Amino acid sequence: MTENKVPIGPFHPLLEEAEYFELKIEGETVVDIDMEIGWMHRGHEFISESKTFTQSIYLVERICGICSTSHPLACVHAIEDIDNIEIPLRARFIRTLIGELERVHSHLLWLGLAGHFIGYDTLWMWAWKYREPILEIFEAISGNRNHYGMMRVGGVARDVDPTIIPNLLKILDTVDRKMDMIAKAAHDDPVLKSRLKGVGVLPKEDAIAYCAVGPTARASGVAIDVRKDEPTDAYDLVNFNEIVLANGDVYDKLVVRVLEIIESNKIIRQCLEKLKTAAGPILNNVKEVTPGEGIGRYEAPRGEVFHYIRSDGSNRPVRHKVRAPSYVNIPTYTVSCKGIPVADALITLAAVDPCYCCTERALRVVDSLRKPCDLDLKKLSRAKTEQIRRESHAE
Amino acid sequence: MDEYKQFLKLMGDKVTQGIEKPRRLYFTVSNENLREVARHLFVTLGCRLSTASAQETYHGLEILYHFSHDASGCYYCPRVVLTDKKNPKVNSITEIAKGAIWIEREIFDMWGIEFIGHPRMEQLLTLNNPENPDKPLRFGRPV
Numbered sequence: 001m002t003e004n005k006v007p008i009g010p011f012h013p014l015l016e017e018a019e020y021f022e023l024k025i026e027g028e029t030v031v032d033i034d035m036e037i038g039w040m041h042r043g044h045e046f047i048s049e050s051k052t053f054t055q056s057i058y059l060v061e062r063i064c065g066i067c068s069t070s071h072p073l074a075c076v077h078a079i080e081d082i083d084n085i086e087i088p089l090r091a092r093f094i095r096t097l098i099g100e101l102e103r104v105h106s107h108l109l110w111l112g113l114a115g116h117f118i119g120y121d122t123l124w125m126w127a128w129k130y131r132e133p134i135l136e137i138f139e140a141i142s143g144n145r146n147h148y149g150m151m152r153v154g155g156v157a158r159d160v161d162p163t164i165i166p167n168l169l170k171i172l173d174t175v176d177r178k179m180d181m182i183a184k185a186a187h188d189d190p191v192l193k194s195r196l197k198g199v200g201v202l203p204k205e206d207a208i209a210y211c212a213v214g215p216t217a218r219a220s221g222v223a224i225d226v227r228k229d230e231p232t233d234a235y236d237l238v239n240f241n242e243i244v245l246a247n248g249d250v251y252d253k254l255v256v257r258v259l260e261i262i263e264s265n266k267i268i269r270q271c272l273e274k275l276k277t278a279a280g281p282i283l284n285n286v287k288e289v290t291p292g293e294g295i296g297r298y299e300a301p302r303g304e305v306f307h308y309i310r311s312d313g314s315n316r317p318v319r320h321k322v323r324a325p326s327y328v329n330i331p332t333y334t335v336s337c338k339g340i341p342v343a344d345a346l347i348t349l350a351a352v353d354p355c356y357c358c359t360e361r362a363l364r365v366v367d368s369l370r371k372p373c374d375l376d377l378k379k380l381s382r383a384k385t386e387q388i389r390r391e392s393h394a395e
Numbered sequence: 396m397d398e399y400k401q402f403l404k405l406m407g408d409k410v411t412q413g414i415e416k417p418r419r420l421y422f423t424v425s426n427e428n429l430r431e432v433a434r435h436l437f438v439t440l441g442c443r444l445s446t447a448s449a450q451e452t453y454h455g456l457e458i459l460y461h462f463s464h465d466a467s468g469c470y471y472c473p474r475v476v477l478t479d480k481k482n483p484k485v486n487s488i489t490e491i492a493k494g495a496i497w498i499e500r501e502i503f504d505m506w507g508i509e510f511i512g513h514p515r516m517e518q519l520l521t522l523n524n525p526e527n528p529d530k531p532l533r534f535g536r537p538v
Binding site: 010036037038039041043045046081084208209210211212213224229230231293295297304306308310318319321323327328331 | 416417418419421443444445446448450459461463465466467468469470472492493494495496497518519520521522523524531532
């Protein structure tokens with residue numbers, strides 16, 4: 001059979017980030033995938049070496065719009081790891097609160113996009129509608145809907161005003177009820193199950209071999225979560241469950257994220273209750289960073305964010321290494337995309353939440369002769385859902 | 396930590412200069428012993444390769460691997476020092492951990508260190524860069 005190639009990216013008005021995937025297909029089946037990155041490389045590590053430690057925190061906050069608190073949090077953990085700096089109790093709860101709010105809004109963002117890709121626009125609208133109150137909570141706490149500027153070495157930059165906490169808890173009640181509704185919908189909807197069960201499977205042994213992290217690993221049965229494995233901030237002071245499923249398909253990745261939203265809401269609620277009473281400073285004054293090296297990590301919505309910082313005793317790092325979770329999760333496509341129909345490629349590529357928002361359009365290439373055609377992965381994906389829906393109604 | 400002491404004892408003279416910090420163990424390993432140590436960490440102890448970071452010093456190039464032992468929340472960090480700056484080569488660990496494929500390609504791209512046995516030793520981040528920056532993170536890089 002003739003092998004065709006379907007290139008996705010790297011530049012297209014509908015792609016919010018630039019990545020390039022080349023699917024090799026035989027008939028309707030994807031037999032191999034090649035990936036290229038590098039169009040977004042901005043040299044953050046290099047720039048960081050010319051910034052002070054405090055400036056580096058602002059710099060890494062701008063690596064990603066969605067993980068805009070995970071990178072600074074991992075960065076301050078790395079600097080604090082060099083000197084084993086202690087954090088005030090109130091600051092620990094505020095850090096955890098901000099981190100979990102970010103997880104909720106990131107998972108809701110992904111949930112909406114996943115629904116849109118498979119033709120479930122109601123799920124998309126629900127998810128983004130209930131993401132909005134979370135952003136309002138961010139605005140009430142930090143003054144910003146994104147890029148909160150909350151993290152500092154030794155604590156946090158801003159306190160949470162105790163008088164706004166009752167109102168934040170009310171907002172959280174609404175989000176909680178709606179999340180229960182979405183979780184039940186995901187569990188009970190036969191079309192959603194038929195569409196996503198068994199699609200883009202990443203077996204446990206491959207998740208381990210590729211060093212996958214976050215919901216991608218946990219959906220494949222790999223029980224890793226920095227919040228449990230190396231609890232920093234207030235994670236050892238709050239109760240929550242680590243969500244681990246076994247099948248490794250897109251459906252399990254969806255369920256992991258939905259259940260994690262519910263667990264995150266539990267953590268947020270506990271942090272807000274503690275912040276009503278836990279008085280005290282929010283920042284330890286750190287005057288210098290001694291020579292040495294430190295590792296900082298944080299469980300971002302997509303998985304472990306890793307920062308390594310080496311200090312020579314000056315006011316800036318001599319080496320700052322950053323590793324985002326998508327960096328180790330994207331190579332798992334090599335496994336999860338093989339053998340799937342091309343209509344499932346879009347949702348499988350989106351299932352690891354790889355920091356790109358829209359993979360809308362593709363050109364078909366026959367051998368080396370590039371000929372554009374009307375193949376549209378989103379149309380194919382949505383058409384398959386519609387077909388399953390029609391068949392289930394016919395039964 | 397007892398686990399670190401046990402590990403250092405088991406590895407014997409294959410690892411040197413062990414520095415222990417809370418939940419972190421940094422040590423030096425030679426290029427010849429790298430794969431054996433990496434296999435022990437990844438396969439026997441069940442560690443996960445978080446990443447590897449390279450750095451150039453005046454004495455040479457060094458690669459610091461970060462193996463996370465998630466069950467205990469600890470890190471094992473083997474360091475390989477390469478004194479040949481002109482033609483730096485080190486053994487690849489991709490046959491042990493496939494997660495190292497992109498990590499090693501990035502180090503090759505940014506620092507010019509070649510990984511022997513890597514299945515696809517080519518640039519990762521600057522592959523399609525029309526200006527083709529050569530080892531952009533090495534000393535003497537353009538500012």
